Amino acid sequence: MLSRPRSTSAAGGVPGGLSFVRFLRNLITAALLLLGMSAGNHAAAAGTSPDAPEGRTYGIPDSIKPSEFNGDVRNLPQARPVELHKWNELEGPENRKSKPAKTPAEAAPILLAPMPSPTQNFAGISFSDAVTGGQAGAGWPPDVNGDVGPNHYIESVNDTYAIYSKTGTLLAAFTENSLWSGAATGTPCDANNQGDPVVLHDGLVDRWILTNFAFAVSAGNPVAPFYQCFAVSKTSDPVSGGWWRYAVRMDPGGTGLPPNGKLNDYPKFGLWTDCLYMASNEFTMPAGTFAGTAYASFSRTAMYAGTALSASNSSLGYTASTTTPFTMIPSNLLGTSAGSLPPAGTPNYFVSESTTAFNFEVRKFTPGAGCGSGGTLGAPTTVSQSSYNGSGTGVPQPGTTNTLDTLFDRLMQKVQYRKVGAAESLWVVHDSQASGATNRPQWAQINVTGATVSAAPVQQQIFAPDTTLHRWMASVAVDGQGNMAMGYSLGNATTFPSIYYAGRLVGDALNQLPQTEVALIAGGGSQTNNCGSAACTRWGDYTAMSVDPSDDCTFWYINEYYDT
Numbered sequence: 139m140l141s142r143p144r145s146t147s148a149a150g151g152v153p154g155g156l157s158f159v160r161f162l163r164n165l166i167t168a169a170l171l172l173l174g175m176s177a178g179n180h181a182a183a184a185g186t187s188p189d190a191p192e193g194r195t196y197g198i199p200d201s202i203k204p205s206e207f208n209g210d211v212r213n214l215p216q217a218r219p220v221e222l223h224k225w226n227e228l229e230g231p232e233n234r235k236s237k238p239a240k241t242p243a244e245a246a247p248i249l250l251a252p253m254p255s256p257t258q259n260f261a262g263i264s265f266s267d268a269v270t271g272g273q274a275g276a277g278w279p280p281d282v283n284g285d286v287g288p289n290h291y292i293e294s295v296n297d298t299y300a301i302y303s304k305t306g307t308l309l310a311a312f313t314e315n316s317l318w319s320g321a322a323t324g325t326p327c328d329a330n331n332q333g334d335p336v337v338l339h340d341g342l343v344d345r346w347i348l349t350n351f352a353f354a355v356s357a358g359n360p361v362a363p364f365y366q367c368f369a370v371s372k373t374s375d376p377v378s379g380g381w382w383r384y385a386v387r388m389d390p391g392g393t394g395l396p397p398n399g400k401l402n403d404y405p406k407f408g409l410w411t412d413c414l415y416m417a418s419n420e421f422t423m424p425a426g427t428f429a430g431t432a433y434a435s436f437s438r439t440a441m442y443a444g445t446a447l448s449a450s451n452s453s454l455g456y457t458a459s460t461t462t463p464f465t466m467i468p469s470n471l472l473g474t475s476a477g478s479l480p481p482a483g484t485p486n487y488f489v490s491e492s493t494t495a496f497n498f499e500v501r502k503f504t505p506g507a508g509c510g511s512g513g514t515l516g517a518p519t520t521v522s523q524s525s526y527n528g529s530g531t532g533v534p535q536p537g538t539t540n541t542l543d544t545l546f547d548r549l550m551q552k553v554q555y556r557k558v559g560a561a562e563s564l565w566v567v568h569d570s571q572a573s574g575a576t577n578r579p580q581w582a583q584i585n586v587t588g589a590t591v592s593a594a595p596v597q598q599q600i601f602a603p604d605t606t607l608h609r610w611m612a613s614v615a616v617d618g619q620g621n622m623a624m625g626y627s628l629g630n631a632t633t634f635p636s637i638y639y640a641g642r643l644v645g646d647a648l649n650q651l652p653q654t655e656v657a658l659i660a661g662g663g664s665q666t667n668n669c670g671s672a673a674c675t676r677w678g679d680y681t682a683m684s685v686d687p688s689d690d691c692t693f694w695y696i697n698e699y700y701d702t
Contacts (some may be wrong), residue, residue: 191398193245193457193500193519195435196394197449197511204382205443211301211377217629218329219296219314220606221237221355223277224655227676228421230428230464233547234494237527237573247603248652254659260306262293262696265621271316274298276333277675278669279543279616283551284696286684290376292346293696296333299348301376309377314350317369318383325365326352331411332360333491336551340409341687343472344374345442347414351384351402358437359424360385362399364389366416382444387430388454390694396420396432396456404679406551407469408620410486411479413509414438415468417488420456431462433488437509440667450510463490463499465548469555469564473618474687484589488515489553491568496649498549498566500584500591519591521584524600528571532675533608534631534662542627542635542665542677544569544577544610551596551680555586556616558644563596567612568626578602579612580628581651597648601640603655606630609638611697615683618690620644623697624651625658625683634661637697663700 143651262284265275276297284293290309293300300311314331321328335350348369354361366386373379396402402418409415413435420429437451445451468692469487472478485502490501499518506512530546545567554565567581582598584591601609601624612626622642640655667674678698686692 145259155655188658192461193433193455193515194394194455195433195455195506195511195513195515196392197453197512198386198447199390199392199395202384202386204384204446205323206444207381207383209320209380211310211312211317212270214312214316215319217271217313217319218349219272220276220313220315223296223333226542228419228426228428230419230548231459231493233529235492235496236568240664247601248647248650249654250646250652252654253639253656254275255656258306258388259658263295263298265298265312267311269300269311269313271313271319271450274300275309278674279679280698281334281663281679282696282698283336283680283682284684284694285337285682286686286694287339287341287346288344288688289374289376289696292348292376294336294337294348294350296335297350299333299335299337314367317348317381319366321383321385321435323383323385325387326354326363326365327383330354331367334403334405334638336405336407337682338407338414338470342411342439342574343438343442346371346376347441349405349407351388351405353401360401361425362388362389364401366402366405368436368441372444382439382441384447385572386447390454394456395454397429399423400429400432402432404465406465406467408470408486408553409438410469410471412438412503415486415487415488415503417466417468419465428459430458431455431464431466433466433503433515435503435505435509435513448510451508453506453509453511453513455513455515457515464493466490466501466552467553468503470552472554472556472616472685473690475618475690478618478690480555480557480562481588487553487555487564487586487591489549489566490547491547491565492520494522498523498538498582499523500564500586502589519593521582521591522579522594523582523598526570526580526600527560527573530569530571530574530577533577533610533629533635533677536632536634537631538664538666539610540664540666540673541675543675544608544677545679546571546577548667549562550612551682552613554615556620558618559622560587561585565614565616565622567614569610569612572602572605574604576602577610579609581612581614581624591693599649599651607633611678611681613681613683613695614656615685615693617685621653623693624681625681625697627678627681629661634663635665635699636661639695639697658695658697659699661699661701663702665700
């Protein structure tokens with residue numbers, strides 16, 4: 139998400155080890171002993187999703203031929219050094235939810251055995267680490283992200299990618315600019331990559347996608363044109379197997395397309411059986427006013443083959459702010475077995491949090507032929523959620539008056555699709571708050587069996603094991619048996635920001651995470667530095683929980699903390 143400034147002092151206030159917390163294998167190799175239960179807790183509710191399209195997609199105006207990199211990323215050239223980002227958060231539409239007269243009663247949490255201890259845990263890239271192309275960290279928030287494949291874990295932060303073996307050995311680390319050095323696309327992707335990175339592993343074909351946005355900067359402000367940069371691995375080997383590099387303009391103008399001068403902020407992605415899907419919040423620059431939402435589809439087949447992107451295999455759409463969601467996220471497919479895949483012809487699901495009511499909004503995206511032009515974004519089906527009070531106050535920290543931003547009630551990545559047996563579900567999470575109390579994740583399981591979106595969740599919970607600790611920046615994933623894990627930041631005025639996780643087994647009581655939370659990393663410091671003339675309040679912006687495609691059972695999680 140656009141906004142960040144990070145200082146470079148290595149002595150004290152640096153995010154020490156954006157904990158590439160690998161609670162990954164951690165969590166679930168241990169969990170292999172616990173999770174042998176069958177699905178059966180998916181309760182379908184009545185309801186159908188509207189068929190009327192809310193938006194359409196149109197082919198990209200020009201053919202985009204990829205640049206090709208055939209070398210080893212350990213030998214990438216040096217590139218233009220990254221400048222520290224010093225932008226403020228771009229504000230979305232006003233949240234107009236009517237707060238309940240009193241804080242709704244929450245069910246007392248059921249607490250059973252603690253979650254398994256991590257089976258492995260290693261530090262990721264730290265802010266001041268030296269990588270190919272310069273320094274790893276480039277601003278606040280760090281936008282910590284990552285995904286896991288059969289043999290590697292890839293981490294991203296603003297503005298660096300790091301490739302690890304699954305035993306924690308750092309194989310390569312390089313800046314976004316270094317990855318794109320020599321691409322010669324004639325776009326900002328060549329040397330003006332600006333972060334908001336996302337890592338995706340496609341378990342169906344064992345390929346990787348590294349993506350971030352790019353644009354020039356003048357007087358501290360982003361300058362059009364605005365691009366999304368996609369590096370797509372040519373093989374399953376992200377180190378020496380080569381990459382295709384696509385530079386896609388996200389403000390091309392034209393009928394139905396994002397207008398010129400609109401910045402594609404907070405881009406989010408989901409891999410499906412046919413396309414790579416994308417959505418982003420659109421802001422008019424340099425004013426920084428919210429303008430609408432962009433959505434897109436790109437053919438996985440075309441990108442993995444290095445085929446030029448055109449109207450026949452990719453498309454963009456745009457809706458204006460008066461009728462658009464804010465932070466809409468495509469669904470991401472979990473599981474690679476035949477039984478895990480959605481039925482043929484199933485649309486992708488784009489989910490957002492309503493800004494006017496206590497609802498999730500689920501839209502079906504039906505792509506055009508070959509993921510090209512002519513796709514439709516359906517009108518929303520509203521899915522109920524428990525109401526909550528509060529307006530997202532910052533998280534206090536020990537030893538400072540600086541608080542941390544939680545991105546109050548914005549949907550967090552990823553929206554996970556999981557099929558267990560015949561039951562199809564979306565799993566989502568966002569921050570909520572009790573009036574005058576703590577921040578706490580609200581997670582939900584939404585039934586979409588047979589492409590019917592249920593009007594009420596199968597289950598949901600505002601997760602608050604206590605009333606004194608804040609929990610925020612959560613991410614969820616579900617394994618092949620239907621067991622769920624959620625990772626998040628935890629802290630308050632006496633507890634340094636730390637990394638915790640909790641979860642549920644498929645047979646546990648609905649609406650609960652009774653597998654009690656466990657500390658992954660206890661933080662050792664507060665964020666006390668300034669970003670320009672004001673305190674740095676930004677924290678994370680998102681984290682990432684993934685499931686290992688090797689066993690469809692091991693969870694990997696990455697978040698951030700200060701070690702000192």
